[in-house]
Amino acid sequence: MKKILSIAAAALMVLSGCNGDKLKQAESLNGELNDSLHVALANQDSLLVLLNDITDGMNQIKDMEKILSNTSDLNAESASRKAQLRNDMSAIQKALQERRERLAQLEEKLKKSQSYSGTLQRTVENLKAEIANQEATISTLRNDLAAAKIQVADLTTRVDSLNTTVAAVTEERTLAQEQAIAAENELNTCFYAIGTKKELKEAKIIETGFLRKTKLMQADFQQSYFTTADKRTLTTINTHAKKAKVLTNMPQDSYVIEDVDGIKIIRVTNAREFWSRSNYLVIQVD
Template structure:
């Protein structure tokens, strides 16, 4: 009986040992699986980081390439001929484009510096990446150099244009002075012409009156008496009774009478008195001679 008990106890101990051995083995396998998972996750993160950095590099290279194309287009626009012929609005647009590209270059340089710093701190900084970073830096430096040159050209063009504007302003001022002087001289000439015209008009003013003997005596234009020679306008005659006219245009006076006699002094041969429809008409045939002795014409009618 005692032998049986020993045998059973031995079996129990052996089973326990086997169970403990199996548990230890399972724990080791679990630990190994966990470590493999951690390693896989770390590898995945590393690959993701590498891809992200490569994508960042590629994007930067694309941006720098696009920026270079913009600069080349701007170089073509900023030829000497275009700068001299372009409007002020066009030059302002060019200046704004240059400022935008300058700001873009600064930002791209900052991003390249940050990326380079991250790469140097990691184990993913391969020779290929180093070359790409160096190429980006070189391209950005080259772009910055071109932009500085374009800025200098634009400033030089602005100075030239400013100088031209100054000359134009000076010419405009001088022209204004000349125009003012011309206008003053023209005004003076017009005044002189007007005075001359007025003088000529005054020299060609003439006066005539047509009236009966009674009317003419009443206006003191003629003076007569018994056995006394008729005198014309030797006293204080009535000036307003005369009609004012122009010697150059007065060549015909309708007398509205069947009989007429000129009382004032006018050379014979410089006029005629004719009948028209039973009425007398005075026609001045030679105005310069007719008015050379007197500017007043007195005609007595019956």
């Protein structure tokens, strides 16, 4: 009996002829690794949700900036409308504080996990800077709104200064958004390798032997042998071979192997599920 156990981004063990004790040890190890993987994926999902929330905050602040940058429109606003603006600003400030606390909690979890990379660290720092930037902008807008209620004439002069500040903030925000997009692209990066059994062994991607367990992707495997791709756009992989099989433990219901003119094609039917266990895909061809 042959049972396939997965090791995400570290090791995949194919068990053949193992005794009962070894099977139990392997199952225990697989369970621990699956738990670690689920935690890592949950942390990454939380980071992406936080990215979206902060982007929403940017849009809300931008709308308020438009209102306060036009003196005539601001003067025409009713007392109730200005009160609503103040309430909206307070709500945004509260949301920013909550996001700051969520980010601190997420950073603590990431630091304790094995998935905390340099890219994730830079992403966390960028999000901290963006939250601080938004808090400073809201504070400025609250002051401008208060001044408009007391002395409208003085607001005209300060709008010029506000416009200069907005331009600087916009530039910083654009940079932060670009860095956030780069980080999101990094989170969606995947890798795949196609080769014969001999080629995969030479690249140290698999290790086999007579009556010995097959090991996949040991510490010294050749990263350069893998092709880099994007999980969001990689839907089909042409193996250019008549026979092909997936060695990594991708969920079987997330892909199909099709025959097109005698050539095997790997077609991903559920990308999220397909890459849920590992960012690496190994395909053996004959």
